[in-house]
Amino acid sequence: MKQRKVPVDEALGMVIPHDLTKIVRDEYKGPAFRKGHVIKPEDIPELQKMGKAHIFALELEPGEIHEDDAGLRIAQAAAGKNVLTGGPKESRVNLTSAVRGLLKVNVAALLALNELEDVVFSCLSNHTPVEAGELLAATKVIPLVVPEQTVLDAETLCETMGKIIEVVPYQAPKAGIVVTGGEVYHKRIKDAFGPVLREKLQSYGGSVFPVAYAPDEAGAIAEQIDLLADQGAELILVSGGMSVDPDDVTPQGIRLSGAKVEKYGAPVLPGAMFLLAYKGEIPIIGMPACGMYFRITVLDLVLPRLFAGERLRRADIIALSHGGLCRNCPECRYPRCSFGQGGIQG
Numbered sequence: 001m002k003q004r005k006v007p008v009d010e011a012l013g014m015v016i017p018h019d020l021t022k023i024v025r026d027e028y029k030g031p032a033f034r035k036g037h038v039i040k041p042e043d044i045p046e047l048q049k050m051g052k053a054h055i056f057a058l059e060l061e062p063g064e065i066h067e068d069d070a071g072l073r074i075a076q077a078a079a080g081k082n083v084l085t086g087g088p089k090e091s092r093v094n095l096t097s098a099v100r101g102l103l104k105v106n107v108a109a110l111l112a113l114n115e116l117e118d119v120v121f122s123c124l125s126n127h128t129p130v131e132a133g134e135l136l137a138a139t140k141v142i143p144l145v146v147p148e149q150t151v152l153d154a155e156t157l158c159e160t161m162g163k164i165i166e167v168v169p170y171q172a173p174k175a176g177i178v179v180t181g182g183e184v185y186h187k188r189i190k191d192a193f194g195p196v197l198r199e200k201l202q203s204y205g206g207s208v209f210p211v212a213y214a215p216d217e218a219g220a221i222a223e224q225i226d227l228l229a230d231q232g233a234e235l236i237l238v239s240g241g242m243s244v245d246p247d248d249v250t251p252q253g254i255r256l257s258g259a260k261v262e263k264y265g266a267p268v269l270p271g272a273m274f275l276l277a278y279k280g281e282i283p284i285i286g287m288p289a290c291g292m293y294f295r296i297t298v299l300d301l302v303l304p305r306l307f308a309g310e311r312l313r314r315a316d317i318i319a320l321s322h323g324g325l326c327r328n329c330p331e332c333r334y335p336r337c338s339f340g341q342g343g344i345q346g
């Protein structure tokens with residue numbers, strides 16, 4: 001790269017090669033002059049007021065690439081399904097989501113990309129639920145000019161290791177709910193769990209069968225699970241009876257329905273007594289009573305992934321331990337917080 005230093009008062013008609021940022025009394029004001037701006041007579045005193053005695057005209061050598069073009073090419077190489085790339089802005093390129101869904105980060109490829117000299121790619125944590133239009137990631141190169149080989153290496157990496165990020169839209173499985181507990185079944189108290197679970201399922205766009213009820217008997221719980229499965233439920237939540245009382249028989253009921261347990265006990269708080277099983281292809285969740293009392297629980301880490309079509313295993317539940325402790329903030333800002341954002345899961 002060659003840079004020609006030109007005194008500002010001789011720069012009339014020249015092209016500003018990159019954004020010139022104005023800092024007023026230590027306050028960042030954003031670019032005063034955009035890259036590509038052609039200097040007009042009235043700009044010269046303005047540039048001098050900014051303290052610029054010279055501007056630098058940039059001449060790229062063969063095999064070199066400007067930061068804006070490099071950032072754009074890396075962003076385009078990294079963007080998987082449902083990820084949009086914007087134009088370079090102050091030399092960084094933002095990647096946003098085209099849809100509502102689950103962000104998937106190819107963690108191994110992300111780390112390899114950031115190993116490349118002068119490349120930075122920064123993103124939200126793996127498995128973050130995101131909205132359409134939401135900022136997912138940003139990328140840039142560090143110097144003003146990089147060897148084109150750096151960009152070629154980034155492009156090759158995204159071809160061989162896979163795209164860095166994608167967003168999987170939520171599918172809309174038909175879901176069933178079995179509310180357990182003799183006190184509710186015998187109508188001694190009003191069901192407060194069913195409506196909470198129904199609303200949560202519907203928030204991902206799913207349709208929900210009418211809530212089924214069962215007393216604290218494993219056989220009766222299994223029967224309701226079987227009935228829902230026969231009716232075509234593709235996901236079943238079973239509430240309550242998940243703890244250590246003698247009448248907490250929901251895990252037994254789930255097993256009795258023929259479901260195979262992946263994990264009973266999640267390293268997530270709230271949600272420790274959570275259970276995930278599969279009856280054939282149908283995920284069956286045993287949800288402890290905390291799901292009724294707390295707005296955000298383990299269910300909010302697991303449901304978006306099930307709605308995105310993931311088959312979760314024991315190891316996936318164990319991986320939730322990193323970031324699995326809710327701070328129980330006075331004002332909940334989930335998912336804009338560390339809950340469920342360990343980021344180590346591949």
Ligand SMILES: Nc1nc2c(c(=O)[nH]1)N[C@H]1C(S)=C(S)[C@@H](COP(=O)(O)OP(=O)(O)OC[C@H]3O[C@@H](n4cnc5c(N)ncnc54)[C@H](O)[C@@H]3O)O[C@H]1N2
Nearest residue numbers: 179181184190191192193240241242243244248288289290
């Ligand atoms: N000694 C221990 N006690 C508890 C433990 C433990 O490990 N050792 N774990 C605690 C944790 S963590 C949780 S979470 C809860 C788990 O509760 P369960 O899922 O077993 O909940 P239940 O016993 O069925 O109910 C608790 C409470 O909530 C009421 N309930 C339940 N379902 C409904 C409903 N559909 N509508 C209205 N109210 C409902 C129920 O009547 C009970 O009062 O256990 C901790 N304890």
Ligand code: MOO
Nearest residue numbers: 270271272273290
């Ligand atoms: O399953 Mo419980 O969340 O730890 O309250």
